[in-house]
Amino acid sequence: MAGTLDFSPDDRYNAFITTCSTAPFSGGALAGIAVAVKDNISTAGIETTCGSRILEGYIPPYDAYVVELLRREGAAIVGKTNMDEFGMGSTTETSAFGPTKNPIDTTRVPGGSSGGSAAAVAAGLVPMALGSDTGGSIRCPAAFCGVVGLKPTYGRVSRYGLIAYASSLEQVGPIARTVEDVSRLMSVIARYDPRDATMFDRPYDHRPSADIGGLRVGIPEEYFGEGVDPRVAKKVRDAIGVIEDLGASTVPVSIPGMRYALAAYYVICTAEASSNIARFDGVRYGPAVDTRKSWHEAYQDIRQEKLGPEVRRRVMLGTFALSAGYAGRYYAKALGARQKIRQDFERAFRDVDVIAGPTMPTVAFPLGERTDPVSMYLSDILTAPANLAGIPAISVPCGRVDGLPVGLQLMGRQFEEERIIDAAYAYEQGVKA
Amino acid sequence: MKTIVGLEIHVQLATATKLFCGCSTDYRDDGPNTHCCPICLGLPGSLPRLNRKAVEYGLLVAKALDMRVLEESDFARKNYFYPDLAKAYQITQSDRPLAVEGTVEIEDDEGHEKIVRITRVHLEEDPGRLVHVAGASKYSLVDYNRSGIPLLEIVTEPDMRSPQEARRFLNKLRTILEYLGVFDGEREGALRVDANISIEGSARVEVKNISSYKGVEKALTFEATRQRNLLRRGQTVARETRHFMEGRGITTSARGKEEAHDYRYFPDPDLGPIRVADRVAAIDLPELPTARKNRFMAQYGISLNHARTLTGDPRLADFYEHVAPADPILAATWAADILLGELNYRNMSIAAVPADRIRELLALLRAETITDAAGVQVLREMLDACAAGRPCEKPADIVKREGLARATGDDFVAIVQAVIASNPQAVEDYRAGKKGALNFIVGQVMKETRGRADPRELGRIVSECIEKGGV
Amino acid sequence: MVTESDIEHIAELADIGISRDEVPEFTRQFNAILEYFEILDTVEGESAPAGGITNAFRDDEPRPCLSQEAALANAGSTEDGFIKAPRVM
Numbered sequence: 001m002a003g004t005l006d007f008s009p010d011d012r013y014n015a016f017i018t019t020c021s022t023a024p025f026s027g028g029a030l031a032g033i034a035v036a037v038k039d040n041i042s043t044a045g046i047e048t049t050c051g052s053r054i055l056e057g058y059i060p061p062y063d064a065y066v067v068e069l070l071r072r073e074g075a076a077i078v079g080k081t082n083m084d085e086f087g088m089g090s091t092t093e094t095s096a097f098g099p100t101k102n103p104i105d106t107t108r109v110p111g112g113s114s115g116g117s118a119a120a121v122a123a124g125l126v127p128m129a130l131g132s133d134t135g136g137s138i139r140c141p142a143a144f145c146g147v148v149g150l151k152p153t154y155g156r157v158s159r160y161g162l163i164a165y166a167s168s169l170e171q172v173g174p175i176a177r178t179v180e181d182v183s184r185l186m187s188v189i190a191r192y193d194p195r196d197a198t199m200f201d202r203p204y205d206h207r208p209s210a211d212i213g214g215l216r217v218g219i220p221e222e223y224f225g226e227g228v229d230p231r232v233a234k235k236v237r238d239a240i241g242v243i244e245d246l247g248a249s250t251v252p253v254s255i256p257g258m259r260y261a262l263a264a265y266y267v268i269c270t271a272e273a274s275s276n277i278a279r280f281d282g283v284r285y286g287p288a289v290d291t292r293k294s295w296h297e298a299y300q301d302i303r304q305e306k307l308g309p310e311v312r313r314r315v316m317l318g319t320f321a322l323s324a325g326y327a328g329r330y331y332a333k334a335l336g337a338r339q340k341i342r343q344d345f346e347r348a349f350r351d352v353d354v355i356a357g358p359t360m361p362t363v364a365f366p367l368g369e370r371t372d373p374v375s376m377y378l379s380d381i382l383t384a385p386a387n388l389a390g391i392p393a394i395s396v397p398c399g400r401v402d403g404l405p406v407g408l409q410l411m412g413r414q415f416e417e418e419r420i421i422d423a424a425y426a427y428e429q430g431v432k433a
Numbered sequence: 434m435k436t437i438v439g440l441e442i443h444v445q446l447a448t449a450t451k452l453f454c455g456c457s458t459d460y461r462d463d464g465p466n467t468h469c470c471p472i473c474l475g476l477p478g479s480l481p482r483l484n485r486k487a488v489e490y491g492l493l494v495a496k497a498l499d500m501r502v503l504e505e506s507d508f509a510r511k512n513y514f515y516p517d518l519a520k521a522y523q524i525t526q527s528d529r530p531l532a533v534e535g536t537v538e539i540e541d542d543e544g545h546e547k548i549v550r551i552t553r554v555h556l557e558e559d560p561g562r563l564v565h566v567a568g569a570s571k572y573s574l575v576d577y578n579r580s581g582i583p584l585l586e587i588v589t590e591p592d593m594r595s596p597q598e599a600r601r602f603l604n605k606l607r608t609i610l611e612y613l614g615v616f617d618g619e620r621e622g623a624l625r626v627d628a629n630i631s632i633e634g635s636a637r638v639e640v641k642n643i644s645s646y647k648g649v650e651k652a653l654t655f656e657a658t659r660q661r662n663l664l665r666r667g668q669t670v671a672r673e674t675r676h677f678m679e680g681r682g683i684t685t686s687a688r689g690k691e692e693a694h695d696y697r698y699f700p701d702p703d704l705g706p707i708r709v710a711d712r713v714a715a716i717d718l719p720e721l722p723t724a725r726k727n728r729f730m731a732q733y734g735i736s737l738n739h740a741r742t743l744t745g746d747p748r749l750a751d752f753y754e755h756v757a758p759a760d761p762i763l764a765a766t767w768a769a770d771i772l773l774g775e776l777n778y779r780n781m782s783i784a785a786v787p788a789d790r791i792r793e794l795l796a797l798l799r800a801e802t803i804t805d806a807a808g809v810q811v812l813r814e815m816l817d818a819c820a821a822g823r824p825c826e827k828p829a830d831i832v833k834r835e836g837l838a839r840a841t842g843d844d845f846v847a848i849v850q851a852v853i854a855s856n857p858q859a860v861e862d863y864r865a866g867k868k869g870a871l872n873f874i875v876g877q878v879m880k881e882t883r884g885r886a887d888p889r890e891l892g893r894i895v896s897e898c899i900e901k902g903g904v
Numbered sequence: 905m906v907t908e909s910d911i912e913h914i915a916e917l918a919d920i921g922i923s924r925d926e927v928p929e930f931t932r933q934f935n936a937i938l939e940y941f942e943i944l945d946t947v948e949g950e951s952a953p954a955g956g957i958t959n960a961f962r963d964d965e966p967r968p969c970l971s972q973e974a975a976l977a978n979a980g981s982t983e984d985g986f987i988k989a990p991r992v993m
Contacts, residue, residue, distance in 0.1 A: 470970055
């Protein structure tokens, strides 16, 4: 089985930056299935912009390993989805190519940064898509758009070809309408790649099972506290009730390190970003730098012109956090906090198999509402801890508040995607029944 | 006024592929940007993967320099902007280098043994190469073929006391690296040096950009003189970075070009730590220069000077061992005193010399089939042929073709008589007791016989002829 | 607290151009964010390096390179096989 898939979607939500009107496919586990790929994942021969003007026109000469795997299993790569510039945002509004709208309510943000992938799935343009998750960038838009999204264990999916934002935090992961499709896509992309030195050889080969009798579910008080919309908290507690009804038990747990999670997350991700984003200077790729100037001047000019304000802000923040005289106070302390959070989760997972809570503290907010950086950063409070700890986490829809989707987040031990997928699957099937 | 010198040496390791990608390191004969891939070009999304061989070479050096390999070391990013730096950071080692605290033994200016302490060695990637285009519009051209070539940075303590000591240290280090087989000395820019130099009690100056190890002594000599002169005039030495201008043999201040750097080092999240200290014990070091020098003296009975010269380059030492067995002392004299000079003159490498042919030549000399002078002629013919890429004739054939076989005295009587006849003044001087006149006549005869005769024997014939009153 | 001149220095270090009229706003936002980061002052001790996979090596075996054409394909400007860049002299 091989051929081409015609793809000319009605992209009224601006979910795509690039679409491929005829997408080739072949035989395999995903034969002929249209898959959308976030625009920070390199695709040979298809423009890859990261949602930034500084990569406009960049055509990678190679495929990311996850894309190679998609092609090998027959998928038709139909387009590159919109995203916050370099993944820096929780709304997809910082994209240089305009915001994506939430298909559930077009006055609302789809979440981010993988907002294009979640919106494309929610709108039914594709059955599944790849996103990437640095501090919640898969789970947040999945929750806001009412679809399923999985952030894998750090090191389970190859980062080769994923344009780096914060290397120690991020993973590529699947987004789909059902847990089963998320699992299916995960089993294609979770394959060992020797080119990623941070990768473990722990392939994912699993079919979801709804049998969760005896599962111990941890409920961290910190996930239901201040800043979490009580109506969202209620929906999530109800969902956990459904899981209990299916044979699981709940246990209160605590992640005291949560109090520094967001600060640690933002210090580490901006520090790594300041280094990762430094290479975009218009010399080897992207819009051409002015070679008549001296180098610092030329770089400063093109980076001012082609990088958006949020990227420039985070790059500067990270530069500051690593700079002489401040690295000890910010970067080193953030690593210390990260270690504490990791230990908190390890401790909690001695008593429970999965940890459940809301994915986002609120439902999708109106477009243009969160312009202040700190208030935008606060929306990552419940998702970033899993990235700091390197553990897998899934968001599965669990009802609506004011007509807007709410996500149930299930976190698991390292390399135990199977368990959180089963729990999410059991919930999804339980609600359907 | 004591001179204090410390060095930082960057050595390109002779691996087949780059430090973090599979691109071949052998780009010498290829055009720009032909040995590049997404990783060494710093394309978005690419990731580094460490070359095992580079780590093994690093360990080999660490062991040879008697260093302590860290239990755990790691890579850091050194962040700065420069067009030759593909990722805008260099992957290097900062707080946790591969190994620390080593030693190299050299001779000081009085010929005594002394120890230069090695602070640390670490692995890092070379940046690309920049070509500066001048003219109405100035810009740079970048070739990323060199980007990602593995470098071993070797940092010394400020233990050297003169530019000459620094040169001897570098020679010794280079020889060790060649013995270890981790370094290709023939490669341009394979060894680059930054030097710190100060006059005791004054500020330290860093001299950068010394791209040949021969330039180090020159740069340091210039710099030591400059600093002494400043102090002599009552001025102070500024703490600064200076560049060595190889062509003019001077250093110039880099003021203005070097900003106050803040490299914002942090551990590279793309590369995990290295734990290799437990592998050091199993490493078998090859025989190192000092050990080989001592063995040459003991085994072949040759002089310290010859042994030192012959072991100064592992290929020369191998060559010597190949030609030595029949007559080690004759072989040492020829290899160290004659062959090396002829090679330098032709800018030839010992690798281009066919050892078997030299062995045959030595056999002719040992059997006294030819004289030393004829031997030199034969050697030159052979080297010229090799240098020109022609096949190297057997020395016996050259001797035959050129008629260089040693002749016995009687063959020369006619020539001697002719020389005596045409140099009456010299003959008279000789008879008057001037010994130098005999040498002059012998020299004339040697010229006529093209070195086929033994000069001592000729001297006897000449004096006999004159005394017989043959003229 | 960072000052406007700190912001200008950081922008310089990061080679991020900022115009004069952006400086006050960046400074204000920076200080708001740094205030939020103050919680980190309460973290005791520093972390040991993160760990992860040790000795992730690769064999020293050559792999194909990109063609010169592919290596230069995305560059804004090239000359004789070189990539053109701003001057540094």
